Amino acid sequence: MSDLERELLELKERVSESITPSPGMAGRVFHRARIRRVVTGMTGVLVAGALGLASIAGVRTFVAPTSEGPVGPQPNIESPTPSDLNPRVTAAIPVGAEPRTVVVGEGAVWVAVLDRDDGMENYSVVRIDPESNEVAARIPLEIGVDRLAVGFGAVWAGGYSEQDGAAIARIDPQNNEVVATIGGVTDPEVGIDMSGGASVWAIAPGESPPDSHTLARIDPETNEIVSTIPVGPITDIAVGEGAVWVLKAHIEGDVVGAKDVVKVDPATNRVVGTATLDAHYIRLLAGAGAVWAPGWLHDFADVGTGQGDRPVVVRIDPESAEISQEPISLHTTFRPFGVGEGGVWIISGPEKPSGLCRLNQLTHQVDECVEPGDLAEVFFDPAVLDSASHTLWVANERETVTRVDLR
């Protein structure tokens, strides 16, 4: 054993003497584990229950998990109408690396993957042929891809590179090659604005301080940034319901506080409305007549520990850009990833999300759930809905992309 190896062993011994779990950790673990077990046993209905939306006649009644569980609206929830869907896993496609985010378009399924090779991290986009359910191409990238978008005859891969910072790579699906790289922007969202124009929207992180972040508009014809709209520190973008929506953080000192949902009119590139959210919101989705902002509301002093973190969702009226009602408590995570096939599709699960569920837009209840196995890191949007082919595509933890046929 070398001196260094001996020192590493001694390091562990010193850590063992000085680092021990705090007295409250056991309580937090069992509190969260109990909620998780209860929620896991109450398929999907919980989400609809928590949403507090209109219910219809039926036979099943929602019961709150425990008196110590999350609080909030506890409506009488009954069973949904018979569903028109028959979701089932129809293929598991090995992609040879960790899949992170997945999108559909241009006749293919596109998956950003991370290949860890002895400590080196290599990123690429894998093209899957939905006809054969096989990998058709692998496109290496210089940037670590966090987000994908498809539109205007291209695949847009946004992320960061060690050398160049934020960047979006444009991939041509005709030859599966990177044909342009746009520097200074990331997190692409594709959208067509009300005036008929077409744009890729992205975050331009800018320089310090983060207040200098801007919403960037990219012309897909020229791959150039044609306008930038000062908004502030942006954490997410959604395009839909007639506007571009930005989730903006308030940063005081080094603390991220409340967030705003900012409405930008794509016809004028101006901010036309703002809703202030008093909680930690993480995501935006526009569709099904609303803008959805899921997140966490902290009730108690021990923020971030799990105890006292209450999952909620806020609906924002797209016309007025105002919150439709108070934050609605949930009993599970609510991470929307698509609109179509009769509802809003969400990733659902208390701790390790694994279920994909439909919130039926007519009955306002969760009426379909499918479990395609452990999802890849939820932060990177591992699921996508393709209404045209009636399929869901899911990036799994274990180097696999799963196909779910809905009909």
Place this chain on the structure above:
Amino acid sequence: MSPSRGTAADLYQQHAANAVQLAYLLTGNKHLAEDLAQDAFVRLFGRFQDLRRPEAFAFYLRRTVVNLSRDHFRRLQRERALSRRQRSTDAEDDDQLSRIDARNELLHALQGLPPRQRAAVVLRYCESLSEHETAEILETSVGAVNSLVSRGLAALRRQVGGEDRE
């Protein structure tokens, strides 16, 4: 099989300290280590019935802590890029690390390794696991573990400056 409260409490009692210490060696941050260990327990208790070898709880716990640590740093990397202000927080983290173990040059050096190298070195030499056990946790080959460890040790020697540590 689903753990009863008694079983789960026993497992917690038996493994909590180890989980927090492993997370600390991987992150260098006491509060983060406890958060990660807590997450690992909650996930494993929730998935207990899915574990192929429930008797191998320690193995699954180690793997979960390693994976959660990796995910944490991946998220952090992205958030840092979005908010340059994070740099001042990083500095605070460093200060905190200094306060926790000011004399421990080696702990600092460990945090400078790429996550996978760091995990391999910690599992092999701090946790005293075999090459095979380390490979199982990192879900890679024994050869890859040896390569990671070799490069990790070389980098540590460079950082802590010790030919005498050969």
